[in-house]
Amino acid sequence: MFRLTDHLKHPASRFYKEEDGSYTAFGAFMLLTFLLLGSTAIDYANAFAARTQLQNGADIAAHAALFTRDTEESSVAKQKALDMVETYMPASQYGGILNASDIRFGYLTRDNGTMSFEPDPDSKLAVEVRMERSELIGNGINTFLLKLIGLDVLDVSVSAIFERQVPGCTREGFFANEVVDLQSNNVFREGFCIHSDSQVELNQNNVFEKDVVVSYPTPSDLVIPASGLARNDGLEDAKSPHQYFGMDVDARIDKFHGDVQTTGGEFSSDILTTDIPKSVSTTGKSGSVDPSSFKTGGMHSHSCNGNKSMTFDAGTYSDFVLVTDCEIKFSQGTVLKDVVISTTNTSSRSFSAPSGLVIGDDDGCKKGGEVLLMTKGGMSNASKVEIYGSKIIAGGDVSFAANNNGVEGVSIVAGGRIDATSNSDMGFCGDEGVPGDYDPYVFRLAF
Structure with a gap:
């Protein structure tokens, strides 16, 4: 004899044990995971490319500054570095990535294989240049898919030190x-x-x-x-x-x-x-x-x-x-x-x-x-x-x-x-x- 109560007995247990549709849920979870990983890879690859470009700019600026400082005053050398960076990465496109205060002349000290930069505004021996793209100064690197998790901008910063070396x-x-x-x-x-x-x-x-x-x-x-x-x-x-x-x-x-x-x-x-x-x-x-x-x-x-x-x-x-x-x-x-x-x-x-x-x-x-x-x-x-x-x-x-x-x-x-x-x-x-x-x-x- 058919009894409705037999089919309604323990409905929660039966639903818990039911496996129909589990692959759909698992697939949705994996899709979300892959999208997250893919977005991270894309955005961080873009950030890495931007960092490489920024590092090239810092290298160019440091070389120009030290080369010019060899025969000119520090203010002239800094302006030369700023001009070179403006040509390579114009502020109209990349924002203010370099200021005169980011360029410091000095010298390198070496101790047990460790090098450190010591500022000295009168020096012609070395120069340090720091550059950045960040949300704080309004020129951070915009993300694509990471916006989905609330990360709209990535920050990168670099530095370069050139020195005068005697072969x-x-x-x-x-x-x-x-x-x-x-x-x-x-x-x-x-x-x-x-x-x-x-x-x-x-x-x-x-x-x-x-x-x-x-x-x-x-x-x-x-x-x-x-x-x-x-x-x-x-x-x-x-x-x-x-x-x-x-x-x-x-x-x-x-x-x-x-x-x-x-x-x-x-x-x-x-x-x-x-x-x-x-x-x-x-x-x-x-x-x-x-x-x-x-x-x-x-x-x-x-x-x-x-x-x-x-x-x-x-x-x-x-x-x-x-x-x-x-x-x-x-x-x-x-x-x-x-x-x-x-x-x-x-x-x-x-x-x-x-x-x-x-x-x-x-x-x-x-x-x-x-x-x-x-x-x-x-x-x-x-x-x-x-x-x-x-x-x-x-x-x-x-x-x-x-x-x-x-x-x-x-x-x-x-x-x-x-x-x-x-x-x-x-x-x-x-x-x-x-x-x-x-x-x-x-x-x-x-x-």
Whole structure:
């Protein structure tokens, strides 16, 4: 007999046990979950792209600020950074992502591998730039699907720090934007550094002692004979690919050339006791000078009017600064000690010597006696040059043939190439032996 009460008995229990339609509910739940995850992925991918763009803007601003600060006041450098960012990310589209107060000059400190930025408004050594897009300043990153859960805007912030860095090979060693070509039978003493932003070319029978560095951009930029590693003792440990600096050597020369003429510049010479220039008189068709032509501690100048040279007669020259536009020719038997000579001449032979030029004091790497030779052009020395604790900076090429055991403490920086012949012993002095007053530098992203 059909009883209605039997079917109505315990309705809640039957509904609880009923499984019809469960997949529909589960599917709806999973759909909601996937929509939430998908919306999160889409919106955060968009935020990541916006952050990358913002980081690029901060990097551009920091580099522009520090590069400009090298020769200008901080206010000019900050404005340059603001202008660069306005071009890259205009305020009309991205809002006010950068203000002058977000740009701070200073310096980096390093302690046990940890770097920190210390603000100093007068510094030219480093800069920090902070940029943000946020709801607070009205330029946050709008979301798409995250609005469904009430998150309308995402905030991102970035920072960039650029610093002025001195590549190791500019401190002591050879550094060239183009090829460094070293021949055979040379010895590079412990600590010596060789770098090219193009290629390093070696022949054979060279010796590279412990801690010598030979660096270049890619592994293929070390050009050696087929048996080059076996026939160049120590080269396997010395080689260091994946190094590139992109140094503007001409810009460094311009900066140094201006500062050496004063007693108050960032790169003024300790030699000077006065920055009142004394015009140097020359004699004869060759424009000759001798040691008596220069005053101790004096600032000297001479112009060749674009078509003449200045010849240093044999003798020992010491304790003066000379700025000129001449080609400088050093006679055999010329010795330079505690001298700065800077020429804007662009000839490939703006410094030249037939033989027997001595640059610096052979004092066993002691302080004092150092020489700086700086030119917008090149330098060519035929043979038997000796260099002690001194620096050569050239916008063009540098070629020389060193005397045996005639190099101890040298920094050669070339905007062009460096060519050195065979049978030389390249000694290393370290911090005490080569002056650090004129180390060419680059601007690099620190972090």
